[in-house]
Amino acid sequence: MTLKVWIFLSLLVMKCFVVLKVEGMVQEKEDATIPMTSLSPPEGNITFLGGTTWCVARAGAPQLDLQNALDWACGLGMADCRPIQVGGPCFEPNTLLSHASFAFNNYYQQNGNSDIACNFGGTAMLTKINPSHEKCIYATSGPRIEDMKSAAPPFSKESLSIMWLKIAMILLLLYSGS
Secondary structure (H helix, E strand, O other), X not given: XXXXXXXXXXXXXXXXXXXXXXXXXXXHHHHHOOOOOOOOOOOOEOHHHHOOOEEEEOOOOXXXXXXXXXXXXXXXXXXXXXXXXXXXXXOOOOOHHHHHHHHHHHHHHHOOOXXXXXXXXXXXXXXXXXXXXXXXXXXXXXXXXXXXXXXXXXXXXXXXXXXXXXXXXXXXXXXXXO
């Protein structure tokens, strides 16, 4: 085997070793930075202080302001407004106040139940009365099934590094046999 091939394979094996060591150190650092859980509620979250709360549209708010706030919540606010679309479980009653209430609450629940997440330019307010009706269920805080799904990649960084190390060793054995 030529000297160049030996040098190349040696460098490849060293790279794999270094990658394993560095990733191990990074993993240790990541583990060390996991925050301690606390029993105190997050700042601004009143759900845990006085029971469950919902964010609803304020009766008597100007229609134009309600419509603008609803458009923002369903657009840039990224609230899930599918249930208030035609045929959805929360389409009826087909009123601006009802649709805005659903969208406001969805945004509020997704954004930590903080007072600021239930403002919408003064068109919204908090309530302890569950606004759900018939098939239209208003969200509450707490874990959701989709939040519990794993976001982990199919291979960990460590298993990929080990895979590259095995490939390098196989190449080394193949070239040394030549």
